[in-house]
C-alpha cells in the first residue's frame with residue numbers, strides 16, 4: 001500500500017458512527033466530529049499540522065496566472081506552431097535535425113544535440129514520464145485481435161520491421177520494449193490493414209499509432225502532389241497522415257510526441273486547434289505539413305478556407321475514437337472524412353484508438369473502416385490495475401471538507417480534481433486558493449492561453465492541484481499525477497474510466513478517489529462492475545445503493561453504455577462477415593470464445609447523416625459540448 005493510500009485510509013472519512021440509518025457511512029465534517037464524539041481531525045488541525053511545507057510558500061497563487069511559460073511549450077517552442085517559433089530555418093532543407101525525401105530516398109538530417117535534449121530530455125528528467133515498476137505487467141493483460149488474417153505481433157522494437165530512423169528515435173525516448181497495443185499495431189498497419197484498438201489508459205496508444213504510421217511514412221515517402229494542388233493559387237497543407245483528437249490540449253500533446261518521433265526525418269508535423277491564432281496556423285501549414293494533428297472544428301474551418309487538402313491522406317487516425325464519433329463530433333468527422341477530398345476507406349488506412357468503445361460507437365465506426373482488425377488489450381473499457389480506486393460516501397454539502405482532508409494527506413505528486421461544471425471548477429479553485437493551496441483550473445470557459453498556462457503550471461509543479469472539467473479527462477499524459485479525485489462523479493461510466501486514467505500511467509501506480517452519494521445512483525452499476533473487475537474493494541454503500549436502485553439484477557432495465565466486452569461483430573446480435581480468424585495472447589490467456597456469430601453485418605447505420613453545419617470561424621473543437 002502506498003503512503004498516500006495509507007494516509008487516505010487513516011483519514012477515516014467513511015468510518016463515522018455506525019448506526020444503521022442511511023447516512024451511517026457518510027463523511028463526518030470536521031465541525032461535527034467532536035459533537036458526534038470521536039472523529040479526529042479538524043480543519044484547523046489540517047492547516048496547522050497536517051498541511052506540509054509543500055503548501056506554505058504559495059504567496060497568493062491565483063487561478064488566473066498559473067505561472068507563465070511552458071517548459072516544453074504547447075504552442076511555442078522550437079518547431080512550434082501558434083506563435084513562439086524560434087527555429088524556423090530548420091525547415092529549409094538540410095538543417096540539422098530535419099531530414100528530406102530526395103529522389104525517392106529518405107535522407108535523415110544530421111543530429112542536433114540541443115534539439116535532442118529539448119525533445120527527449122535527459123534521463124531522470126521529471127517532466128518526462130518514465131515507465132514505472134509495473135510496466136512489465138502489461139504483458140500479462142490478455143490481448144485479443146479479431147478479424148481476418150490477423151498478423152503476428154512483434155515482441156521487440158527492432159528494425160526491420162520498424163524503420164531504422166524511427167528505431168533510433170524510440171531509443172532516444174528511452175522506450176525499451178513495446179506495449180501490447182504497439183506490438184500489434186506495427187504489423188497490422190504494415191500489412192495495410194485498418195484497426196480499431198482498445199487498450200487501457202496510459203498503455204501507449206499514442207505510440208500505437210505514431211510508430212506504424214511514421215515507420216511506413218519514412219520508408220515510403222510522401223505521395224506525389226496532385227496536379228490541381230500544384231496549380232492552386234493558395235498554398236495548402238497537404239498531409240500524408242491526419243490525426244484527429246477531441247481536445248486542444250490532447251492535440252498539442254500528440255503533436256509534441258510526433259515531434260520526437262519525426263526527429264531527423266522528412267515528416268514535418270503541424271498542429272491546428274481552436275482558440276489560437278488561425279493566421280499563425282495557416283503560415284505553419286504553408287511551410288509544409290506532412291503529419292497534421294487537428295481538432296475537428298479548426299480543421300473544418302481551414303478546409304472551408306481552402307487551406308488544407310486531404311487528397312494525399314494515406315493514414316487517418318481517430319484518437320479517443322469513441323469520443324470523436326459520439327453525438328457531439330460525428331457531423332464534423334463525417335464532413336472531414338466524407339465531405340471533402342479525403343480518399344475513401346479503400347484508398348486510405350483508418351486507425352481508431354481509445355480505452356473505451358461502446359457498442360453503439362463500434363457500429364458507427366464501421367462506416368469509416370474497411371475490413372478492420374479489432375484489438376482489445378484487456379476488456380474493453382476496463383481500468384488499469386495500476387490505479388487503486390477508492391470510493392468515499394460524501395454528501396454534497398460535505399464535499400469541500402472531505403476534499404481538504406484528502407489534500408492535507410498528500411505528500412508529493414500532483415492532484416487532479418474533476419468536477420462536472422465549469423462554474424464549479426472556478427468556485428472550487430477559488431475556495432482552494434483561499435485555503436492556501438496552489439490550485440489552478442482548466443475548463444472550456446477559460447481562454448486558450450489561460451488553459452495552456454494552467455496546464456503548464458500544473459505540469460511544472462507550480463500548481464500541484466488542478467481542478468478540471470471533462471476537457472482534461474481524455475488522453476492527457478502528465479507525469480507525476482499521483483491522485484485523481486472525482487469531486488463529482490461523471491454520469492457516464494466511460495468518462496470515469498478516462499478520468500481516473502490520468503494517473504497510474506506507463507506502469508506507474510496511482511490512486512483515484514471518488515466522492516459518491518445517492519445522487520450518483522445512475523452510475524452505480526457500472527462503477528460496481530468496474531471495481532469488481534479491477535480487483536478493487538467495493539464499499540458496502542455501493543452495494544446498498546445498487547440494491548436500492550434495483551440495478552443489481554441483469555434485468556433491472558439499467559443498461560450501461562459501455563456494455564461491450566469485445567469486438568461488437570462477435571456479439572450474438574451481430575453478423576460476422578469477417579471470418580473467424582482471431583488471435584489471443586498473453587500468459588493468462590485470452591477472452592474465451594472467439595468465433596463470430598453467423599450472418600451478415602446487421603443493420604446498424606449511423607443515426608446522423610452529416611450536415612456539419614456550423615462553419616463559423618471559432619474553431620471550437622466541440623462547439624456542441626457545453627459540458628466542458
Ligand SMILES: Nc1ncnc2c1ncn2[C@@H]1O[C@H](COP(=O)(O)OP(=O)(O)OP(=O)(O)O)[C@@H](O)[C@H]1O
Pocket residue numbers: 129130131174175176177178179182199200201202203204205206207354355474475476477501502505506
Ligand atoms: N513502449 C513504451 N515504453 C515506455 N514508455 C512508453 C511506451 N509507450 C508509451 N510510453 C509512455 O507511456 C505513457 C502513456 O502513453 P500514452 O499517452 O500513449 O497512453 P494512452 O494509452 O494513449 O493513454 P490514454 O488512454 O489516457 O490516452 C506516455 O508517457 C508514454 O511516453
